[in-house]
Amino acid sequence: MYNFDFEKPSTIADAVAALAGEDAQALGGGQTLIPTLKQRLAAPSTLVSVSGIAEMKGVCVEDDGSVAIGGATTHADVAADAASSYPALAALAGQIGDPAVRNRGTIGGSVANNDPAACYPAGVLGSGATIVTNTRQIAADDFFQGMFTTALEEGEIITSVRFPVPQAASYQKFLQPASRFALVGVYLARFADGVRVAATGASEDGVFRWSEAEEALNKEFRTDALLGLHINPMNMIGDLHGSKEYRAHLVSVMTKRAVEACS
Amino acid sequence: MPKDSGIGASSKRREDVRFLTGAGNYTDDINVHGQAYVHFLRSDIAHGRITNIDTSAAEGMPGVVKVFTGKDFEGVGGMPCGWEVTDRHGAPMQEPPHPILAQGKVRHVGDPIAAVVADSLALARDAAEAIEVDIEELPAVLDMKAAAQDGATLVHDDLKNNICYDWHLGEEDNDKVNEVFANAAHVTTLDLVNNRLVANPMEPRVAVAEYSRGTDEYTLYTTSQNPHVIRLLMCAFVLGLPEHKVRVVAPDVGGGFGTKIFHYAEEAFCTFAAKACNRPVKWTSSRSEAFMSDAHGRDHVTTIELALDAENNFTGLRTNTHANLGAYLSTFSSSVPTWLHGTLMAGNYKTPVIQVNVRAMFTNTVPVDAYRGAGRPEATFQLERVIDKAARELGVDPIALRRQNFITQFPYDTPVALTYDTGDYNGTMDKLEAAADLSGFAARRAQSEANGKLRGLGVNCYIEACGIAPSNIVGMLGARAGLYDAATVRVNATGSISVMVGAHSHGQGHETAFPQVVADMIGIDESMVEIVHGDTSKIPFGMGTYGSRSLAVCGSAMVKATEKVIDKAKKIAAHLLEASEADIELKDGQFSVAGTDKSVAWGDVTLTAYVPHNYPLEVEPGLEETAFYDPANFTFPAGAYACEVEVDPETGQVSIEKFTAADDFGNIVNPMIVDGQVHGGIGQGIGQALLENCAYDENGQLLSASFMDYAMPRADDLPFYEVDHSSQTPCTHNPLGVKGCGEAGAIGSPPAVVNAVLDALNSGGKAVDHIDMPMSPSRVWTAMHS
Known part of the structure; x- marks a missing residue:
């Protein structure tokens, strides 16, 4: 790992501001980024953790029946808290990695990384979900653009993912x-x-x-x-x-x- | 009745208390005041000529103590090989130098080029990135058969070719072997690969070295299965240090599996650097480094042919193996494909003519050496696979075919240099058939088929040569070391006992099992006996733990030393009881005079030995004895294993539904520990059969360089095992009648798994002769659809 500055803002606005710095990078649960840093394969100047942002956490059912999951919500929380509102998605979250991974890794981190073998991209695309960022809403069909590539702009944060609930x-x-x-x-x-x-x-x-x-x-x-x-x-x-x-x-x-x- | 203490009791592993509560003391837990940290700059190129190394920028970086390259080790010995194999023409093997840091060439990904010693690991890594290295890349030598061709690129420029040795065992007369095959009623031929494995002990390797200017003494703390072997090799062959000035300590070691037997360059480097830098030096391997610097295991490519007569008796066996040694000779690498492999080709069978041919190859890969079983799994796999194929071709029951060819008379001289002292292969197979409920298999298969799955049963036998070894025999075969072991039994004044042993426990449970023996011999509580191991300054010169030898060899030394202690204690007791020594009996910790009620307790005798006020003048005070034990023969654990699998025909996914092991380990000291050893071995064998695969690409890059791609077995990959070791033919030549149990599971299980999968596929109507390990879902599915 190389040296870097670390920031842990408590609002989305502060996170966006922190990410405006040169070579700043958002940190979700760190399940991909931290091993990458340990191997010295990345050298961000600043890591901006989104894990302290309360408005980016949790599972809730919206008025239209869709399920919204905060970008910083861990897999373990989705597995538990979406079990009644969207059981298939909760089951997907419950099969990711092991308990340690599920209690650190987040939906926003997984979706933003778009690992070609990750589970969440299938759930998001298969559900026709909407990725909500600090600036816009992106349909899943437009979001995933190839291995490790997404529609996200520099400094853009996934604040939540909204899933229509299928039959x-x-x-x-x-x-x-x-x-x-x-x-x-x-x-x-x-x-x-x-x-x-x-x-x-x-x-x-x-x-x-x-x-x-x-x-x-x-x-x-x-x-x-x-x-x-x-x-x-x-x-x-x-x-x-x-x-x-x-x-x-x-x-x-x-x-x-x-x-x-x-x- | 199960015993509750002493020999035969399932005493709980006392060492587990500290391991399970985080109180273990591993090498990485050891930190020496003022220590500096090493980072090795390793080659990311498989084969190349080093044209330039510039360390000047690195040397000026913050916190850097010193930067080392191969130049610093000119005139220093290289890493030695402990076994000289003689080829089929009587010539010694080709033995290239193995420098501590690369000199001239890099020969595998992971080969250390330079080392930075710095105030912290991060600073050492920073500086290592500032080292400029120019390497002229050369073609990587990877395929063993191609490497053997004339004109192949040479891994070592000074050798005549890439063949370390071309070796042979058994029948020398090719015409005679050809005649056996020409006259056979049936010949079964099989090409197979024994896949390369990475041991991956939970604890990676670590070395911490310190040097005292005041006393000119060194201490090396290291993750080793055999501290005395490390001290001898490092002092005598690498660094030229006097042994009495060097202490090697192997504290708690978190798994070895063979890969911590060997003397590694990093150990010698840290010891050398501690003096050169006048600072303690510490290196802790990362998991990534472990994948490219721990010696790998297996990696054989074999053609095996079995000849049978019209009655299905085995009449001849011929094997041709290419064995991968990697880029350099690791400590015992040369012995594995030869004396630990060829000698086992008779298996449990009375095949009269056997010819084993082995070419050991240098390639641009990590060195390969002993890994749990070491040569014996490779032998067992070939033999038990070709027998299974023969049974299928002949349409005969694979168990009946084996039984028909079992050796039944002992001692038995095999055509490949061993003498089996004892065994009962039919009896062990009987145990297996009962424990595995083989008669219920048809019903279980029907049930699986009703669920859309294919079910297969695989059975095989194994034999291994353990308790290595008679020193005179291994010396004739090329070993550059003796293979005895040693124990000192130190009785304290109040009767408790410290036993200093040359064996090293890193998962085997010696701290529990060894005291059971001593306590049983004297008749005292096990808690009064403690094992001391792993420190050359505390223990007698022992050869360490590998090859399932600890109890058979070191345990025998411990028994001999305990007998000496008891003999002396009887003299003291006779004096105290005013009786003749010949009349003294020891039972339940009491010395008594035969036929009388006169007795004196163990503790009174031991106290007298150290407070010799009333004492026989001709007897020395004190009660401490040492014995060295050199075995008369190998021991021959043997067994029969059965595996039942389900195969999902849609995906090729294999699941192990049932696994049964029947082993003959001779006498058993702690049945629970033996069960655990077998469980662990089977786990590793199933790992090899289904999951583990150390793979290189065509450029010599390691494809399976992390746990993301190297599949270790996990709990849910494994079934609950049935383990039966009630078949017991005691070893005839050691005092405990024990044979060793550490490797059996890893030796016996891979062919059972493969045989079971093939049985399943064939039951589904698909004629599949063989699938190479690991039988991943992809490979099984491909075989089903080819």
């Missing part, structure tokens, strides 16, 4: 054996106006929607609707833990299991 949803995660990130994870949400299917872990472009499966399931919501549908392995990740073809196959299997879980 049924399920996250099916197949573990990468070492990291226990998703080798492939599929989040399927069934709304009155259609089905959304988002896959993480699989693609070199990061989280993506499987539109062919969505169309097929919109016509007929049962596993047979998926028969004959295949993901093109070309853009899938191939590594030590699984070939491109294997990941493409797992997207199908996990999607099928998500349909079963929602049926």
Whole structure:
């Protein structure tokens, strides 16, 4: 780790001001950033922790029925506090990492980082959630722009994520054996106006929607609707833990299991 | 009836109290006043020529004490290899130098190029970044078979090729072996890989060294399984220091698994630097450094052929193995693919003709050395896999095929240089069949299939040679050390006992099990006996703990020393009781005169030894005895394991549903500790079979360089185990009749898991002969769909 200054503001406005400094970086739960700093792979001048900002924490149900989760809310809090309002999302949060990770890591940190194997991007994209920042609201479909890349501007903070609650949803995660990130994870949400299917872990472009499966399931919501549908392995990740073809196959299997879980 | 104390009792591990309450004293807990910190600048290139190192900027950085490079170690010895293997033509192995810091070339990612000693670790790291190193990159030598070709890039420019040795054991006459295979009714051939592993003990390596100008004495605290071995190697071969001026301490050590046997460059560096800087010097490995500097394990590529006659008797076995030694020879690396591997190729079977061929290769990878089992898992895996394949090809029951070929007469001279003293392989297999409820397997398979899963059963046997070793034999085979051990039994005046042992406990439970033996022999409470280990200034010269040798070898020394103590105590008791020494009996801590009610307590005799007012003149005061023990033979633990798996046909995911181990460890001192040793070994074996894979890319970059990509087994990867060690044929040549249990689980379990997965796939109608470890979901699924 290199030396850096540390700030822990208590309001969003103060955090935004602190992040205006040169090479300042926001710190959520630090589950990615702190190991990166320890390896001396990043050298921010100032770390601005958002963990002291009360208005960025907690789970609440809005008047329109959507579930809003503060950007600095830990996975463990989502797992516990969204269990009744959005159980599939709470279950996703409860499967991230281990208890230590879940009690430090935050939804805002995970979504902003957009690790191609992280769970939350699948939940956010699969739900068609809205990312709320200090300056604007961004639809999930516009937010994730490829591996470790998002629509966030320099200094922009995710203050909350707002989820419309589907009729049924399920996250099916197949573990990468070492990291226990998703080798492939599929989040399927069934709304009155259609089905959304988002896959993480699989693609070199990061989280993506499987539109062919969505169309097929919109016509007929049962596993047979998926028969004959295949993901093109070309853009899938191939590594030590699984070939491109294997990941493409797992997207199908996990999607099928998500349909079963929602049926 | 289970005993509640002494030999055979499941006494609770007394050391766990401090380990579980955070009161352990590990090397990193040791801080010496005024210490400086080392950071090693390690190569991020697998193979290259160092054209320039400029440390001048680093030397001027804040807090820097001194910067070292390979130049500082010219004229200093390199890291030694403790075993000289002779090749098939009688020539010694090629033995390249292994400098403390790289000289001329870097040969693997992680090879240390320079070291910065500074006031803090952060300052040392800052300065290391200011060192300029120019390296002319060379092609990385990785594939062992390609490395053996003429004209291959050389890892060591001064060697004639990349082959450390081309070795052979067993039948020398190729024509005879060819004839056996030509006459066979059936030949089964199998190509397989024994995957490279990283031991990953929970505690990374640490070295803290201090030097006293006043006394010219050094102390090295280090994470070692064998402090005397480290002192000898470092003093005699590396730094040229007198042993009596060097104290090596291995305090609590958080797991070794073999990888803490070896003398590492970092230990020698810290000792050297402590004097050069006139300051204590401390190095603590990061986990990332551990992946690229701890010796790795396994990494064999083998073709094995089994010949059978028309009645399915094994008639011949031939193996061709390429063994990866990495970039340099680690301390015992040369012995692992040879004398710890080839000698085990007979397994539990009376195969009359066996030929083992091993080429050991230098590559641009981290050095490979002993890891839990060391050579024996590699042997067992090949043999038990080829037998299983033969059974499938022949359509015979794999257990029946094994039983038919078991060795049943002992002692048995194998065609590969060992003499098994005792065993009962059918009896152990009987125990397995009962404990694993093999007769209920069909019903369990039907249940799994009803749930959409494939279920497989894998069974295998193993034998290992432990209690290493008779010094005269290993000396003939090339060992540059003796392999005895030593114990001093020091009885205190009030009757309590300190036992100074050469073995080192780093998870094995010696502090509990060893006192059980001494207390049982005397008839006193276990709490009166304490083990002292891990400090060359306190213990007799012992060879440490590895190869499941502690109780069989050091325990034997301890028994001998205790016998000497008892003999002397009887003389004192005879004097006190005014009786003949021959009439004195010791039972339950009381010396009595046979046939009378006259007795004197243990404590009265020990007090008399140190307060010798009323004392036999011909007997020296005091009660302390030392014994060295050099075993007459190896010990031969053996067993049979059964694994049941479910395979998810949609994903290739394997789950272990049931695992049963039946082991014959001879006599057992503490059954609970033995269970624990077997559990841990099986965990590591399952890790190898399903999860662990140390992989390099084509440039020699380590792909599995952290726990993000190197999959360690976790609790939920493992089932509850059934462990049965009621099959007991005591070792015939050591006083306790014990064989050793530390490695069995890791040796016996990988083939059981692989055999089970293949059984599952074949039961689903997919003919799959083999899948290399680790059998990740991806590999299993690919095999099912190829």
